[in-house]
Amino acid sequence: MEYTGDEIAVVGLAGRFPAAPDVPTLWRNLLDGVDAVHDHTVEELRSLGVGESLIADPTHVRGHGRLAGVADFDADFFDVPEAEARAMDPQQRLFLEQSWVALQDAAVDPTDGERAVGVFAGASANRYFLFRLLARQAGEDRHAEEDWEERLASRWAPDYLPTQVAYRLGLTGPAIAVQTACSSSLVAVCTAAQSLLDFRCDVALAGGVSVTEPRFRHTPGGLVSPDGRCRAFDAAGQGSGYGSGVAVVVLERLADALERGAQVHAVLRGWAVNNDGSARAGFAVPGLDGQVAVVTEAMASTSVTGADIGYVEAHGSGTLVGDAIEVASLTQAFGEAAGSCALGSVKTNLGNLDAAAGAAGLIKAVLAVKHATIPANLHHDVPNPEIDFAGGPFFVPVKTTEWTRSDRLAGVSSFGLGGTNAHVIVEQPPVEDPREDPVGPRVLVVSARTPDALRSLAARLGAHLAAEPGLRLDDVAHTLASRQRYACRVSTACGDITSAIAWLDRVAAGGGSAGEDSAGEGSAGRDAAVVDRPDVDGPDADVDRTLRSGRVVSLPHHPLQPRRHWIEVSS
Template identity: 60%
Template sequence: MEDRDPPADPPADGIAVVGMAGRFPGAPDVATFWRNLLDGIDAVHDYTDAELRALGVGERLLADPAHVRAGGRLPDVAGFDAEFFGVPAAEAVRMDPQHRLFVEQSWVALEDAGYDPAAHDGLIGVFAGGAVNRYFLFRQFGGDPDEPLDPGFAADYLTAQAAYRLGLTGPAITVQTACSSSLVAICTAGQHLLDYRCDLALAGGVSVMEPRFVHRPGGLVSPDGRCRAFDAAGQGGGYSSGVVVLALKRLEDALADRDQIIAVLRGWAVNNDGALRAGFAAPGLDGQANVVAEALAEAELTPASIGYVEAHGSGTAVGDAIEVAALAQVFAADPLPPRSVALGSVKTNIGNLDAAAGAAGLIKAILAVRHGVIPANLHYDRPNPDIDFDSSPFYVPVKNVGWQAEVRRAGVSAFGLGGTNAHVIVEQAPAEAPRPEAGGWHVLPLSARTPEALRTARTLLAEHLSAAQGIRLDDVAYTLATGRRAFGYRAAVLCRDATEAVAGLRGPDGDLPAPAGTPEELRRQAAAWVAGAGIGWPLPDGRTVSLPAYPFQRVRYWQEDRS
């Protein structure tokens, strides 16, 4: 179980992270992503010639010695459950895969938060940024001249697609600030929540990349696609594919609504370097220092309260040196002993997710704050000689570090090419009030759009309950009953403990698993729900918890080679 020392007085105007979703290089979900971080997995992939040719990379680029043949990839980028989201097959083929990924993971984030948008009586907003539509550039542009362009191919329509496919009626705002897009989107979402422009918000970003980059000395892309943040050998990093979505609510509402609270966003800031930098693509020290200082002031915190900084950490010699100098300038106002603040960059694990990079870093910081462990920074051997670590409180952990603090807090930075900077302060969740163990009988309702998806859902929940430690069955029953949409194919398991639940979930299709002694009225109510009725049994006094997401039945939708 994670260390959950509580903030004694949670901020009244904080923003609660109530759900998270994502697909990352080497990880199909957030839980696997966290395990990979703790295991020190380098998820950047080295492509073979056959893989590059299959992606359509031409012989001229293959022969270029500067071609970077590595990057973080997602399996089955072409896969999409179009029927689930009501997308016609022909339209699904034309959709930017980034839009498809973001729509899918937005649904997962809502499920993780325990909300069905069709049943939610408040406004749900969506805020996100996406990368350039490379699918259009490399798959569709120059194709059949008689085929009309789909007006939804552009990045502008990313959040509008999610709002339409999921039925979200709050603000739908697409944010484009390069590599800071997703963190700026999260800041924008937080402000809309505080201003009561929406009641629940989805925020994040998405990037689908192909290995078509070349290394240039002094550029952003390293020769081998690895990011050596803060290291003397840093020459940039590699670009990767990924999608990240967070579900956010006002903290006071999340507490009142019995939501799971994964962490709290205490404060944030967004600015631009303006003209105070060496060039348009160059980072600015003053702008970065100001955005960190403003976020701390917004959170009403001092630098001494921060134990970890998830940095932008691009791995470039100049960029890393400016970033640490800016942080040191802010933290000098509150002198701290050496090696008291850890510094890391998720880009060393998964590469640069471009528009989704800031949200990926935020999820890493959220999990570090929640579990009390700061993951090791990969590819760090010797410090960048232009970084003065000795006169700063910062150090780069090369192994996982246990985090002991009265209240764990982290800062997260993302800086976009063009000078738009964002910084977010994240704090561990307030402690839950003690609750008595809930005994007795519980009903676990599951449903899906197809029989195959229902069978998979049963298997996934059985595996989750078998592996989970300390999970409460009343919370599982509450989440399934209140936080999931009821589809046409249904199953229900009656049980008193996790052992009975797992046995019922693994039972034959079509049964209504119920151990001996099950109350007849409860059995009747569960059978009525399976047959299509609403929930008739009393709901447990539980809380929302993370459970396996809907098992999408993905089909390949892709513009194939027309040659």
């Protein structure tokens, strides 16, 4: 398809998910059909502070998308005082961390002053405040209710999620909280994309975060399934269990991304947001007309038809009525010209990540169009009898399959309780023009906040280069030079990947000291280590040339050193 100039590039990905500490692990789990929902034991529930009456309740749902390390945070790295870090909503801590990781993946330096970076994000209810801070305060002070209003400070309310990120990372674009229940993070993506088209910012972080615990009950006809599994589009669907996770994407105008050599994971061709209004059976019931309208508008905004789309990452609530309405609306929106189209939901792998669900689904779709692979939809045995699959273009893939179409487009839907709907059209990344092999040495710059972190990062980079032999030296140099610089820094000029790995191994082992100037093995220039100096002469003077002669690739980010910051409350 031809580009019109209104496209938005996805140039960075980050997140933490049940059974997946990062996006690459999430993708491997999706390809392998991993069910990441965890069945908690009684001992685990008690350790979370879940009460005995709930544990004994036969309707209590023990299956939950558990997120490892929720209590941990590198407060020093983000300059958050210890006491504040302990009281801060862990959702804000997680989203701050992953926003920074996403900028590292995109090789965007938020401190360069050249680009206004916006933040658009949503969070779930602050359960840490409800189940820990408030419970502890109430237990310690019988007059605690008098202080509640004062204690609803910026570190607790979801309103302050994006502004915390803007403050901690020094971002000057719009910082807007988006709260539309389960559709929050995908609505945030749509809002960010429109802000970029309107030139309100130059780069945008968009996504969502949710931290929940296994405190849910199953009720017949409700949203939570008995075992915490989501059986989207299946006859056994009884809702979806909840889970914790955070998903962040970095967006940039496509033309700008291509000009700076960004790594384009996928392209957003169009998007739309609306509400069902009153044309539905109840406030919590989805509306057919609203869902038809939002999908139709998103396709119309980029002249895409149902025949062009090969995969839809659905909202997939796992309820018989909700799934039937969603497929009926898609069938109507796609029209008679629609071709065969796969249908899936990441909720079948992770559970419902609430405010992060839409962005998690978007990341899955981005990776699907990028890698030409459609992951299996789990827990699908017998089709939902309320869905007319025979009368429409959709099928549910139960095995991971190759996406054979040369023009890969996907739709991503997310529908919030209360009727706010979002749909995004995602296209495969542009085909890269062929390039000649790099000629001459390239300057590698590795920096970190502390000497220990510098050595750790060098070790991670060396292992990554050894494991990815297809990487180009100019791309590695370009990516490292584009990232934010820290006080502890080493740099050298290398002629090839082999010499780069050897140099990184020496740095990881503690080689080099401040002011050292020596020729490294296989190096075309100096091997200089510079500590605690913001500006460097020598090899760094050639960084401008490095920035002009490569493209961004995914590389390991600066290591974080999280420690436990958590308030315990007994059951």
